[in-house]
Amino acid sequence: MIKVGVAGYGTIGQRLADGVALQKDMELVGVADITVTLAVRALKEKGMPYNLYLASLDNREQFEQAGIPISGTLEDLVQKVDIMLDATSAGIGAKNKELYKKYGKKAIFQGGEKNDVADVFFHGYANYEKGIGKQFLKLTSCNTTGLIRAVDCLDRIFGIDKVAITIIRRVADPGDYHRGLTNALQIDKAPSHQALDLMTIMPHIKATGILVHTPVTHGHIITVVAKPKKKITKQNALEAFNAHDRIRVVKIEDGFLGNASLFKYARDLGNPRGDMYEIAIWDESIVDSGDDIMFAINIPQEAVVIPETMDGIRAAMEMETDRLKAVAATNKYLGLGTWKQK
Numbered sequence: 001m002i003k004v005g006v007a008g009y010g011t012i013g014q015r016l017a018d019g020v021a022l023q024k025d026m027e028l029v030g031v032a033d034i035t036v037t038l039a040v041r042a043l044k045e046k047g048m049p050y051n052l053y054l055a056s057l058d059n060r061e062q063f064e065q066a067g068i069p070i071s072g073t074l075e076d077l078v079q080k081v082d083i084m085l086d087a088t089s090a091g092i093g094a095k096n097k098e099l100y101k102k103y104g105k106k107a108i109f110q111g112g113e114k115n116d117v118a119d120v121f122f123h124g125y126a127n128y129e130k131g132i133g134k135q136f137l138k139l140t141s142c143n144t145t146g147l148i149r150a151v152d153c154l155d156r157i158f159g160i161d162k163v164a165i166t167i168i169r170r171v172a173d174p175g176d177y178h179r180g181l182t183n184a185l186q187i188d189k190a191p192s193h194q195a196l197d198l199m200t201i202m203p204h205i206k207a208t209g210i211l212v213h214t215p216v217t218h219g220h221i222i223t224v225v226a227k228p229k230k231k232i233t234k235q236n237a238l239e240a241f242n243a244h245d246r247i248r249v250v251k252i253e254d255g256f257l258g259n260a261s262l263f264k265y266a267r268d269l270g271n272p273r274g275d276m277y278e279i280a281i282w283d284e285s286i287v288d289s290g291d292d293i294m295f296a297i298n299i300p301q302e303a304v305v306i307p308e309t310m311d312g313i314r315a316a317m318e319m320e321t322d323r324l325k326a327v328a329a330t331n332k333y334l335g336l337g338t339w340k341q342k
């Protein structure tokens with residue numbers, strides 16, 4: 001069994017770890033990261049299927065506070081493996097290389113590193129033989145990997161003289177807030193149908209609202225200003241939201257910057273299609289305004305109606321006449337609220 005470690009548990013590192021875990025002739029010893037990212041939080045909530053190692057002891061406290069079990073340092077991991085897959089942020093791999101060299105270990109770097117980090121710039125189909133027995137390989141970038149697959153395929157059969165390419169490049173991965181936001185907004189006539197619908201279901205509450213369409217796909221955000229019959233403090237609101245099994249209270253501070261963070265987190269949890277049944281409310285969005293309370297909700301539009309539809313079946317079929325027993329049954333079968341126990 002070849003023992004493998006992964007440094008950098010981000011977009012590529014997570015998928016590398018999963019890929020290694022599926023290889024029957026390899027053993028994934030562990031993964032390493034430097035900070036408590038959402039991917040690391042998801043790893044913990046999934047029950048730590050992979051051992052996690054710390055790239056820097058400076059951040060140990062951060063991991064302990066988040067209750068994330070640590071199996072050792074990156075240096076410990078390097079000593080336990082035959083080969084490291086380095087998927088750290090571009091440029092970090094070159095620094096980590098010193099560690100790999102220190103212990104005489106092999107390593108494969110990703111596309112963000114400079115070519116001179118490795119002995120061979122490698123592609124499994126196009127120049128496999130060049131990589132045989134080498135200590136350091138560097139993989140081609142995502143675009144190059146796919147491009148070479150196609151060109152090599154034709155080249156080996158027909159021979160190719162020249163290629164001219166146009167790349168239409170995705171601007172960012174889901175959740176890459178640092179790459180900026182995109183394009184135009186469109187406004188609907190007020191009041192929005194959601195406010196009217198709320199009044200139909202809850203006629204004792206007056207509601208109004210404005211809807212703005214935005215060019216994103218990973219969930220809606222609703223801000224709510226509620227005027228209560230008696231004062232609700234932020235603490236009161238938090239306790240109520242936390243006790244609700246279809247509401248997940250999240251923190252900006254933990255990396256939940258917006259709708260795409262939640263979509264990415266659902267995918268990192270391994271939820272089918274990146275679905276989330278629960279709505280999320282940002283702790284830091286809950287705020288008093290005079291007698292009113294204001295907060296922001298994330299709506300994962302593709303999955304949010306499923307639980308309530310299940311409740312509908314229970315109601316329509318008279319499977320349960322007690323509301324709380326009915327929703328509790330739905331929640332139990334859909335695993336809602338389980339994140340609170342992890």
Ligand code: NAD
Nearest residue numbers: 008009010011012033034055087088089110111112113142
């Ligand atoms: P990412 O930012 O999603 O992940 C990088 C991870 O490395 C983060 O979790 C970060 O916390 C961690 N990290 C940073 N410094 C570290 C250190 N010193 N030790 C351990 N971990 C550390 O980045 P990514 O998109 O996964 O990119 C990783 C590499 O893969 C880059 O070289 C990139 O160019 C390449 N790549 C990315 C894509 C893509 O589509 N995202 C595709 C192909 C190749």
